[in-house]
Every structure is written in structure tokens, then in C-alpha cells.
Amino acid sequence: MELDPVENVLYLADSYKITHHVQYPPGTSSVYSYFECRGGKFKETCFFGLQYILKRWLVGPVVNHQMIKQAKHFYAVHFGGMDVFNEAGWAHIVEKHNGYLPLRIKAVPEGTVVPVHNVLFTVENTDPEVPWLTNWFETLLVQVWYPLIVCTNSRAQKEIIAKYLDETSDSLDGLPFKLHDFGYRGSTSVESAGIGASAHLVNFVGTDTIAGLQLCRKYYHCPMAGYSIPAAEHSTITTWRKSGESAAYMNMLEQFPGGLVSVVSDSYDIYNAVSKIWGEELRPYVLERAERGCLVIRPDSGDPCEVVVKLLNLLAENFPISTNEKGYKILPNYLRIMQGDGISYETVGKILEAVKEDGWSAENVVFGAGGALLQKFDRDTQKCAFKCSYVNINGEGHDIYKNPATDAGKKSKSGRLTLEKRGNTYITIEKGLGDPKKDLLITVFENGRLLRDYSLDEIRERAEIDLVKEWKQR
Numbered sequence: 001m002e003l004d005p006v007e008n009v010l011y012l013a014d015s016y017k018i019t020h021h022v023q024y025p026p027g028t029s030s031v032y033s034y035f036e037c038r039g040g041k042f043k044e045t046c047f048f049g050l051q052y053i054l055k056r057w058l059v060g061p062v063v064n065h066q067m068i069k070q071a072k073h074f075y076a077v078h079f080g081g082m083d084v085f086n087e088a089g090w091a092h093i094v095e096k097h098n099g100y101l102p103l104r105i106k107a108v109p110e111g112t113v114v115p116v117h118n119v120l121f122t123v124e125n126t127d128p129e130v131p132w133l134t135n136w137f138e139t140l141l142v143q144v145w146y147p148l149i150v151c152t153n154s155r156a157q158k159e160i161i162a163k164y165l166d167e168t169s170d171s172l173d174g175l176p177f178k179l180h181d182f183g184y185r186g187s188t189s190v191e192s193a194g195i196g197a198s199a200h201l202v203n204f205v206g207t208d209t210i211a212g213l214q215l216c217r218k219y220y221h222c223p224m225a226g227y228s229i230p231a232a233e234h235s236t237i238t239t240w241r242k243s244g245e246s247a248a249y250m251n252m253l254e255q256f257p258g259g260l261v262s263v264v265s266d267s268y269d270i271y272n273a274v275s276k277i278w279g280e281e282l283r284p285y286v287l288e289r290a291e292r293g294c295l296v297i298r299p300d301s302g303d304p305c306e307v308v309v310k311l312l313n314l315l316a317e318n319f320p321i322s323t324n325e326k327g328y329k330i331l332p333n334y335l336r337i338m339q340g341d342g343i344s345y346e347t348v349g350k351i352l353e354a355v356k357e358d359g360w361s362a363e364n365v366v367f368g369a370g371g372a373l374l375q376k377f378d379r380d381t382q383k384c385a386f387k388c389s390y391v392n393i394n395g396e397g398h399d400i401y402k403n404p405a406t407d408a409g410k411k412s413k414s415g416r417l418t419l420e421k422r423g424n425t426y427i428t429i430e431k432g433l434g435d436p437k438k439d440l441l442i443t444v445f446e447n448g449r450l451l452r453d454y455s456l457d458e459i460r461e462r463a464e465i466d467l468v469k470e471w472k473q474r
């Protein structure tokens with residue numbers, strides 16, 4: 001039976017790694033490597049996504065003789081006839097470990113927020129026969145850069161939105177729904193959409209990226225990690241033609257008589273739609289459902305700061321505005337604005353500042369984000385790196401490092417590492433000088449078994465932002 005090559009750990013490494021087993025010093029018995037963020041856009045990272053990689057690819061009996069036989073032939077061709085594939089090494093893993101990978105991975109608990117330049121996880125071989133195994137899996141494990149950075153970026157936006165809610169409203173209750181994931185179509189694949197969407201769901205519960213819900217269900221014990229509401233897209237408005245714009249909007253109110261409903265309203269002229277259609281022609285119908293639901297008006301073009309503020313003021317001309325305890329204006333609870341265009345870590349604060357400057361509360365607006373939420377990152381955004389810091393050769397341990405004369409920023413940590421708390425922050429102790437009893441790195445994977453299985457709920461709790469924790473204390 002033809003094996004699915006995607007499901008074969010023998011193909012989950014960069015080609016050059018296939019040739020590395022003969023490149024370590026003779027007598028090498030242990031290779032110990034670590035992962036860190038060396039800096040970048042954010043000064044701290046919210047660690048998330050390793051568990052998905054472990055469960056998806058590494059847990060269980062992941063290699064067998066048939067796979068080895070197939071890979072042997074595959075690599076002979078790939079390397080132009082040269083026999084570089086470590087058939088004996090992999091056969092040893094099948095024979096001695098029944099295909100379970102003799103590795104130990106220790107990681108900071110998912111959801112932990114750690115300042116950059118700290119060790120986030122370590123990898124080492126547990127069988128001295130296969131020291132080359134540690135770095136074989138660098139390729140796959142470093143892909144954690146993506147969920148880690150999406151989670152961090154999403155969380156940073158939560159901090160900004162929470163700040164404005166704290167300043168201009170009486171509650172943070174709506175915060176989990178304030179940033180909605182619109183990023184499915186802009187993702188590079190269904191799998192990557194799911195990974196990125198799950199990372200956002202650590203911080204929020206608003207999503208349209210279904211793939212993320214499935215991932216959270218299957219890999220993070222969360223049956224329903226996020227929610228959405230009935231919403232229009234341009235096609236369901238423009239198919240009524242311009243002459244039928246108000247009929248299209250009326251249809252939305254009729255088809256969804258209760259609960260929240262979102263109507264994108266900028267197909268022709270958002271300002272006309274809000275002042276003349278929603279504010280006049282359909283005003284009675286908007287009021288009629290006031291007790292049963294909420295109309296969410298969605299602009300989708302123009303300068304977000306200008307459009308959102310202008311829409312709030314146009315709505316104030318036709319609907320009853322009140323003032324909350326912080327002295328900021330609020331729409332009636334049956335009206336909200338969703339800004340789903342141009343939203344990013346860099347812009348969300350500017351929009352909320354404009355809203356606040358004009359005397360409006362942040363509670364009036366919810367946001368949607370796509371590309372900037374799930375795509376506009378690369379491994380360099382946080383300078384994610386995986387480096388070997390310790391090796392044992394002929395029974396003698398050596399603390400090792402790289403320190404390129406041409407880039408001091410690429411200097412790596414040396415020796416066996418621990419992650420320890422100092423006050424309310426973290427530090428990494430190098431050279432094996434850390435206290436194992438204080439080490440915050442948890443053995444999550446050992447010899448093919450998952451030793452810690454985090455739920456999304458506990459990750460959400462661990463990742464919670466300070467302002468929310470303070471509010472819960474009040």
C-alpha cells in the first residue's frame with residue numbers, strides 16, 4: 001500500500017538534515033538544542049502551538065520499516081544516486097523503540113507570556129545511539145513560529161482594545177468579541193488557516209475561520225472555541241442591484257428577525273446607507289427589533305478613523321445616543337459598527353483614539369481582521385531560532401554556542417538551560433547552572449508520548465492580559 005508521504009516523519013526535515021548523522025564528531029551521544037525568540041516586533045511572546053505539532057506529527061509510533069524502505073529509495077534519487085540516508089539509524093528506532101521517537105522535549109506551558117531572548121523549549125535525544133535525531137526535527141518544531149507570532153500579535157491587540165474599553169466604558173465584558181477573524185481566504189492553506197485561527201482564539205472568541213474551530217476541537221480539547229453571527233457580504237447586497245439596496249437591507253432584517261446581524265453597507269455609499277436608509281427609510285424596522293437583537297453596520301472602505309467617527313455621528317442624528325458613566329457617548333444597544341477593513345496591531349489603537357477623541361466609547365465598535373491577523377508575519381518577526389547548546393562526546397559534556405563575528409545578534413545560548421522566574425519576569429540560566437527544581441520548562445514529550453496535554457481553556461487563562469485580571473479583582 002502506497003504510504004501517504006505527508007504522514008512520514010522521514011520527509012519532515014530539510015534535505016540537508018538527511019546527511020547530518022555522519023557530520024557529528026565520532027562518539028557523540030547527546031545533542032541538546034533549544035528554541036528562542038531573539039527579539040523583533042514584540043518584546044514578549046505568548047507561547048502557543050507546539051502541542052498541535054507534537055500531536056499532529058510526532059506522538060505515537062510514527063516510523064516503521066516500510067517507511068524506511070520507501071525513504072531509502074526516495075533519497076537515493078533525491079541525492080543523485082548517493083546513499084546518504086541513515087537507514088540503520090532509523091531501523092534502530094523501529095527495532096528498539098517500536099517507532100516511538102526517543103526524544104525529550106521540555107517547553108514552557110502554552111499560553112505563557114515570556115520576554116524575548118528566553119528559552120521556550122528544549123529538545124534532546126534520549127537514546128545515545130541516535131544523537132542526530134534531535135536536530136532532524138528542528139524543521140518541523142521551528143514552524144511553531146507561526147502560531148506563536150499570531151497569538152502574540154492578536155494578544156497585543158487585545159491589550160490595546162482593553163485599554164480603550166477601560167478608559168471609555170464601564171466594562172470589559174465585550175472584549176472577547178472585539179476582534180473577529182476574517183482571515184480564512186487570505187491564509188496560505190486550510191491547515192495554516194486553522195493554525196493561525198486557533199492562535200487568535202487563545203485571546204478572542206470571534207471567528208469566521210472554521211478551520212481554527214476544528215483544530216481547537218481536535219488538538220486543544222475545546223468543542224467550540226469561537227462564535228459568529230449572520231452577516232452579509234457584498235454579493236448578497238449587490239445582487240439586489242443598486243435600486244434594491246434598501247430592499248437588500250430590509251431582507252437582512254426579515255431573514256434574521258432576532259439576535260445580532262451584520263450588514264456590510266458600503267457597496268455604493270456608506271454615508272447614504274447609514275443616514276438615508278438605516279437612519280430614515282428602515283429606521284422603524286431597526287427600532288422594532290431593538291429588544292430582540294442588534295444591527296451591526298459594517299463599512300468596508302475608506303480611511304477607518306474618518307469613516308467610523310463619521311458613521312457614529314450620522315447615527316446620532318437618527319437614533320437615541322446616551323452617555324455612559326465614563327462620560328462617553330454610546331449608541332443604543334441595538335446598534336453597533338463593525339470595522340473589518342484595514343485593521344492591524346498598528347491601526348486598531350489609532351481608530352479607537354479617534355473614536356475616543358470625538359467623545360465616543362470603544363464599546364460602539366467591533367473589529368474584523370484578516371491578512372494582518374493571520375498572514376503578515378514571518379519567522380523573522382520575532383527572530384525565532386533553534387540552536388544546539390550542549391553536546392556529549394565520549395561521555396564528556398560540552399557547552400557550545402555560535403557567535404558570528406558578522407552578527408552579534410545571532411549569538412546563541414550555551415549549555416543546558418533552565419527558564420526561571422525572577423520576581424514577576426523570566427530569565428534563562430545557561431551552562432547547566434540553573435536549578436532543575438525551579439525550571440519552568442515542563443517535559444511535554446518523551447519517547448513518543450505526550451506527557452502534558454493542555455486545554456484551550458487553561459491556555460486562555462494563562463495568556464489572559466493584566467487589565468482583564470485586574471478587572472476580575474475589582
Ligand SMILES: O=C1OCCC/C1=C\Nc1ccccc1
Nearest residue numbers: 180182208228229231262298338
Ligand atoms: O460582518 C461580520 O459580522 C460578524 C461575523 C462575521 C462578519 C463577516 N465575516 C467576514 C469573513 C471573511 C471576510 C469578510 C467578512
